[in-house]
Amino acid sequence: MASKVAPKAATGPLNPKTVHREFFGFPGSVVIIATTTIVLYTWNFSCNVKDGCELPLTAERWAHIFAGAMNYQNYLSLEAFKYYVMWWTWLAALYFIIPATNIQGVVLRDGQRLSYLMNGFSSLLVTTLVTLAVYMKAGTEPFLWIADHFFELAVASWIFATSLALFVYIYSFRHSYVERPGKPTVMLGLAGNSGNPVYDFFIGRELNPRIGSLDVKVFCELRPGIMGWILLNVCFAIKQYKDQGSVSVSMWLAIVPQIWYCIETLIFEDKVLTTMDVTTDGFGWMLSFGDLTWVPFMYTVQARYLSFTPVTLSTPYAAFLAGMATCSYLVFRLSNNEKNAFRTNPNDPKVQHLKYITTESGSRLLISGWWGAARHINYTGDWMLGLAQCLATGMNTPMTYFFSGYFLVLLVHRNYRDEHKCHEKYKKDWDKYCEIVPYMFIPYVI
Incomplete structure (x- = not known):
């Protein structure tokens, strides 16, 4: 009723x-x-x-x-x-x-x-x-x-x-x-x-x-x-x-x-x-x-x-943007594929070699591969891909860069939500994981 x-x-x-x-x-x-x-x-x-x-x-x-x-x-x-x-x-x-x-x-x-x-x-x-x-x-x-x-x-x-x-x-x-x-x-x-x-x-x-x-x-x-x-x-x-x-x-x-x-x-x-x-x-x-x-x-x-x-771009600059977009996409897609493959079947030969820690709840957290480099490496690739698209519009106005700026705020906030959720779920195991994988977005930087 x-x-x-x-x-x-x-x-x-x-x-x-x-x-x-x-x-x-x-x-x-x-x-x-x-x-x-x-x-x-x-x-x-x-x-x-x-x-x-x-x-x-x-x-x-x-x-x-x-x-x-x-x-x-x-x-x-x-x-x-x-x-x-x-x-x-x-x-x-x-x-x-x-x-x-x-x-x-x-x-x-x-x-x-x-x-x-x-x-x-x-x-x-x-x-x-x-x-x-x-x-x-x-x-x-x-x-x-x-x-x-x-x-x-x-x-x-x-x-x-x-x-x-x-x-x-x-x-x-x-x-x-x-x-x-x-x-x-x-x-x-x-x-x-x-x-x-x-x-x-x-x-x-x-x-x-x-x-x-x-x-x-x-x-x-x-x-x-x-x-x-x-x-x-x-x-x-x-x-x-x-x-x-x-x-x-x-x-x-x-x-x-x-x-x-x-x-x-x-x-x-x-x-x-x-x-x-x-x-x-x-x-x-x-x-x-x-x-x-x-x-x-x-x-x-x-x-x-x-x-x-x-907007006319020089050939070297256009080649740089094409390379930046390609590399950023690969970081985004390969890291996400690795995560999803591991979640679906940790014994899959494609991800079986990866190292992980097992939490008290039974979940497994990757500490090698893409996810051993940074805890949210996929966000980095995603944002850099968007930035490459904005750079294609030249430097005449900041309004075409809104996509990149907004996306950065969105991903940082989502990172906060992810980190909060994981800390609530895994508690001390999450702290241990953060010690092993200390960088959030870019290895050896942040």
């Missing part, structure tokens, strides 16, 4: 009430929702073909941004919202239609292992074929429309992401959460069971909200935003070709690593099942907005800038 009382924290051994609140709880969640939305608006009204790309450091620039934000008729578009809903629905339909591999997730607190349909890469291939068919029939016009109506689509995604987060928050109260022997309850996120509706809406109340077999969190993590990132980059490259006569080396260096990053994320989509987003965090506004709006519409700022600003 559904709960008919006011929202409050469900308590019990499996769903304990949240004590430690991330991001300073209620006030922090309000600040983050407001700040990220303001940043989305600021980067649109400060970095575009009409206004150039300058940080708003004067009252005049801020007045311009405020005036643009108030003139909502220019970006609040029913047509854009319709197209965004069609995009999300199309990918959800492919999730059910395309043959998929059934993968078991990690063991949850109640002993369950949820099943996930893995067909993201196949969905990308089908979507690519349909996109090519659209190009063959209609030419570049649909792609130029997307580039020219970028912000209308961004706002549409914000509305959709916020609505989805509100839906899953309300949806999480469909159960009584009474814990009975042999009958596991719906799992809540450890951080989102505070009883404060604003904070729980933001951080995510239910761990794995599902509509039928569609896991909303994993779907949003991998499909609409990741594939939207690819599509937007392609549209901006097409716009540059139309307006400037060619696709520049700088554009290729910015978008090729990003597109490949997205493709290989979908190729290795089952690896997301062991990440903190899936195993620990609930699905709320933070992930909904991050997956559906922030990733595709803020991470494409480099391509958007280059679509209206010619």
